[in-house]
Amino acid sequence: MVDAARLQNFIDAVWDTAVVPTLVDYIRIPNKSPAFDADWAKAGHMDAAVKLLEGWARERLPTLPGATLEVATLPGRTPVILIEVPGQVDDTVLLYGHLDKQPEMTGWSEGLGPWTPVIEGDKLYGRGGADDGYSMFGALSSLMALREQGVPHARCVILIEACEESGSYDLPFYVDHLAARIGDPSLVVCLDSGCGNYDQLWLTTSLRGVTAGVLRVDVLSEGVHSGDASGVVASSFRIVRELMSRLEDPRTGEVLLDDLYVDIPGERIEQAKVAAAALGEEIYSKFPFVDGMTPVTDDLVQLILNRTWRPQVATIGVEGIPSLKDAGNVLRPYTSVKLSLRLPPTLDAQTAGGLVKALLEKDPPYGAKVSFSYDKAGSGWHAPPLQAWLADSLERASQTSFGRGVAMMGEGGSIPFMGMLGEKFPRAQFVITGVLGPHSNAHGPNEFLHIPTGKKVSGVIAQVIADHAVRAPARAA
Numbered sequence: 001m002v003d004a005a006r007l008q009n010f011i012d013a014v015w016d017t018a019v020v021p022t023l024v025d026y027i028r029i030p031n032k033s034p035a036f037d038a039d040w041a042k043a044g045h046m047d048a049a050v051k052l053l054e055g056w057a058r059e060r061l062p063t064l065p066g067a068t069l070e071v072a073t074l075p076g077r078t079p080v081i082l083i084e085v086p087g088q089v090d091d092t093v094l095l096y097g098h099l100d101k102q103p104e105m106t107g108w109s110e111g112l113g114p115w116t117p118v119i120e121g122d123k124l125y126g127r128g129g130a131d132d133g134y135s136m137f138g139a140l141s142s143l144m145a146l147r148e149q150g151v152p153h154a155r156c157v158i159l160i161e162a163c164e165e166s167g168s169y170d171l172p173f174y175v176d177h178l179a180a181r182i183g184d185p186s187l188v189v190c191l192d193s194g195c196g197n198y199d200q201l202w203l204t205t206s207l208r209g210v211t212a213g214v215l216r217v218d219v220l221s222e223g224v225h226s227g228d229a230s231g232v233v234a235s236s237f238r239i240v241r242e243l244m245s246r247l248e249d250p251r252t253g254e255v256l257l258d259d260l261y262v263d264i265p266g267e268r269i270e271q272a273k274v275a276a277a278a279l280g281e282e283i284y285s286k287f288p289f290v291d292g293m294t295p296v297t298d299d300l301v302q303l304i305l306n307r308t309w310r311p312q313v314a315t316i317g318v319e320g321i322p323s324l325k326d327a328g329n330v331l332r333p334y335t336s337v338k339l340s341l342r343l344p345p346t347l348d349a350q351t352a353g354g355l356v357k358a359l360l361e362k363d364p365p366y367g368a369k370v371s372f373s374y375d376k377a378g379s380g381w382h383a384p385p386l387q388a389w390l391a392d393s394l395e396r397a398s399q400t401s402f403g404r405g406v407a408m409m410g411e412g413g414s415i416p417f418m419g420m421l422g423e424k425f426p427r428a429q430f431v432i433t434g435v436l437g438p439h440s441n442a443h444g445p446n447e448f449l450h451i452p453t454g455k456k457v458s459g460v461i462a463q464v465i466a467d468h469a470v471r472a473p474a475r476a477a
Contacts, residue, residue: 023449031048032165036165047079081136092156095189108445193432204409211356214339216370268308275304308411311352384430435453
């Protein structure tokens, strides 16, 4: 039996004395994911982050007899940290996280910055602490807490990659390369997800897929005087708007391509209703709306389903348009926009990308040169049903660590690794959770790690791993 209070006290102490100070150093390292730093290997920031985490882990391995650590490197690919901790049960648990980061982003509050760690109350500000540099520390502190009490557990493999924010395109090669070391886990724990609030454990039941690409419209070989050409030459920006209206309703944001929708499972609709009741207006009030702005609907359940099971389009970049101070009276030769299309969890991303490309490129207005080139396509993930032992374990662990029961909800983001693991380990159970709650703002300005939640999630994982060993769960046929 686990002494839950002793376990949480142990984890809290490790976090206070060793985890948080190291995360402060980690935030200072601008180890941007390779998609945002093509010269990452030359820059050395990724290696610095790996060295920091590796050093911290190696100092703690003696408390986990027989544990080993390897930094695996394949030619031309980002590194992976693999930690193996022997267990007392003939089974395997895989724990996953990543150490690469999103780029800086503008809009940080005064005194804060992506590479400037600041602790204010319970929050550690800076890029990557919550998304999700804490994951290795949380996983190891969980296992250290179990070992401190002599609680048996299965063999545990901790896998920390460095390419997640770029779509995890390096990871399949490592999963194959390390297949014998990883084994055949019956439980997979991912610490790279979100939480609806900081008051209870949140289990992620699905992740949306994503396809992203560039829509470009060319109308001229060079810019010309707008007074001469307007009314004769169609604006490339107007054509972009017209093409975009094929894909989404400009009034509601509803995606108009029927083939990008799927039937939402009834269980997920019911869980959305429970989550909406638990969160209330926090579903949308967590976002920094300007004064007077409202969400797209006041139906809280539909807001949850919109961000977890329905396709949505965001324009995330623009080229061909000068800044305001450089904007002359010129009809510009082209406009390019980068689109990010979030997809239902069970829709194939490659298929979706092809459908969008065909829709946007068909019959270009005025014979303009139109192209859509998608550069990212990652399918989503839908969790298998929870076995009874795991559902019970999560509920008890949430009650013990948070004082409230577990809540379940899909996430709007993508973790490509989950779909890959779902295919490789179809009989495994999945615990996908994280610390990215209200206002934590991953990818944006003022990202922060809510330290108490990081501690409690670590405690929950320890309890679930202990239950996994005790229950000796039978795998699904």
